[in-house]
Amino acid sequence: MQFNNNGQAIYLQIVDYICEKILLGEYKAEDKIPSVRELAMQLEVNPNTVARAYELLRQQQLIFDKRGIGYFISDEAKSIALTYRKQEFSEKELPALFRIMFMLGMEPKDLSPAYENFKNKHAAA
Template sequence: MEFDTNVPVYLQILTYLKEKIVKQEWKEGEKMPSVRELAKALKVNPNTVQRAYRQLESEGIIYSKRGMGSYITEDRDKLYQLKKEMAHDIVDDFAKRMMNIGLNKSEMLEIIKEYVKGV
């Protein structure tokens, strides 16, 4: 993973973890990599990974079992809500960037329709 120096590392890890979860690379109820394992794989301080895990836990996306590790929630509604939130963030960023280059809503929709036809 390559990190953007303009964004805090823990936020980038948080996004990375959320993407793994919503893409179901890590399934509901599945054990997450340990903080140390992930920190080693990403070449970051374990405290940074721990901060991302704490945020996921506070959002109800993962939960901890004392002495056993962290697990992905089995709450499908919570996971679907996470996917929707991430999609909204992407659309929001997309719309802002399109408006910055001078496109209006109807022009954006036309571009999206053209894109979807080509996919």
């Protein structure tokens, strides 16, 4: 995982990373996820940063912990992640997209062919 330099805290980028894995089906309900130390080593970050991300994920009920065993994906994780990411997209990314479209004189219908092409490429993968 590459961390972006958009000013977002690393622990929030880790939350987004886990949410993405849930939404893409790489992590399913009841799956065990890497321990704090394992993920910290994989991502080359401080374990405290991963612990902070896991605590936020736990508070949002995306993951739960079994004492002494590890962290697991909750049954409702996909639904919660979808709601979280939609809200984040609507508040943070969509306004920038609309601004660019406005400057270029584009309408939402102009994006349809590119979106369909993207969907077809990724559905085949």
